[in-house]
């Protein structure tokens with residue numbers, strides 16, 4: 001198999017890895033906000049359940065969680081859902097990463113001095129205005145480095161989707177390598193992940209620089 | 217005309233009773249200094265007045281508009297809409313400034329007038345520049361708080377409070393976080409506001425400032441106002457033993 005053919009065969013995998021990455025990143029960054037608020041809910045049982053959810057997500061292997069999402073409905077309820085594979089993968093990734101992001105958001109919120117909220121309140125800002133205009137921008141600045149780390153880990157973690165036979169770059173590399181007895185596909189996959197993370201790091205660095213005009 | 221009337225304020229944190237029935241009345245155009253040892257409840261009183269803490273008992277009225285009233289022995293707060301209107305009547309300057317670090321000096325001063333009072337941007341900007349000029353900070357409009365000295369930051373925070381056009385302005389130890397040479401520039405600004413008859417309540421440890429600038433002085437200790445009266449009388453001729461002891465301690469420094 002020529003290098004060009006190899007690359008062409010792996011290209012759809014690149015698309016699938018990127019798709020899984022972007023969907024997971026966007027959805028889990030958003031879901032994480034809700035999880036953070038539930039975690040801090042004044043309704044004790046809600047906070048407690050959310051805490052358990054976060055601890056399970058962080059305390060068990062993501063690959064195991066993927067298998068549970070995929071096989072759980074069948075083993076637990078006898079449901080077999082057609083075309084469920086990608087949904088299961090996405091659910092597994094999004095719920096796992098949302099737990100991590102929620103904890104990052106929580107520590108970010110906790111690190112903004114209460115005086116900021118108090119100053120806003122005395123000036124007459126509504127709670128919503130104070131959060132959006134004053135607290136959130138400072139939280140974003142504080143959590144950016146931690147979020148960058150998680151997103152970079154996510155790029156690499158997408159390869160775990162091979163456990164549910166998702167045909168991403170990693171799965172294809174393994175298959176082609178086996179059938180062609182070639183080391184090349186692994187090299188290509190490695191270079192791809194590296195470039196993707198380089199792009200992520202570059203973009204996040206731009207964001208950090210854009211927010212570096214002030215210190216807290 | 218009475219701008220602020222606080223009556224019988226009680227406030228506890230858990231088992232600790234911090235305010236044990238405090239009265240405070242402020243007339244329009246007057247400057248009231250609140251002095252007293254640390255832990256006496258001065259900050260808590262200001263935080264209750266500015267609705268940052270809820271009182272356990274007592275009433276608070278701004279120009280006759282009630283924020284809290286006593287109803288059958290319990291403190292009852294007015295509706296959120298009523299409290300919103302009460303909040304427009306006062307401003308607060310914090311010990312540690314609490315400027316918004318992600319906004320320029322100008323934005324710090326003009327944002328609340330735009331977002332809260334719904335002033336047109338151009339008008340809010342002109343007014344904000346006016347206040348910054350008054351604070352001697354017009355050239356810092358584009359700077360960020362982290363680029364300013366403590367004294368400059370505190371003057372920005374005074375401008376930010378003034379931009380909301382409050383009837384009464386509270387200061388909680390506005391110079392305690394500042395070096396002595398920066399203290400002077402902030403006290404000078406507060407003094408110039410007093411000369412314009414801005415109504416103010418100032419918690420301070422600067423006794424000579426309190427004596428010179430304020431009309432009234434209240435001495436607080438152990439959660440009560442031990443003594444209050446005309447500034448000259450309370451500071452130079454206190455009638456209460458505790459006030460005398462406190463002031464003596466100051467003079468020995």
Ligand SMILES: Nc1ncnc2c1ncn2[C@@H]1O[C@H](COP(=O)(O)OP(=O)(O)O)[C@@H](O)[C@H]1O
Pocket residue numbers: 229232234252253254255256257258259260261
């Ligand atoms: N949020 C709080 N929770 C518990 N105790 C508090 C709180 N705020 C103040 N206190 C206590 O109340 C007392 C009065 O404090 P404060 O009003 O700050 O006094 P001052 O400003 O006169 O130094 C102190 O003993 C302080 O420890």
Ligand SMILES: [Mg+2]
Pocket residue numbers: 258259260389
């Ligand atoms: Mg204090």
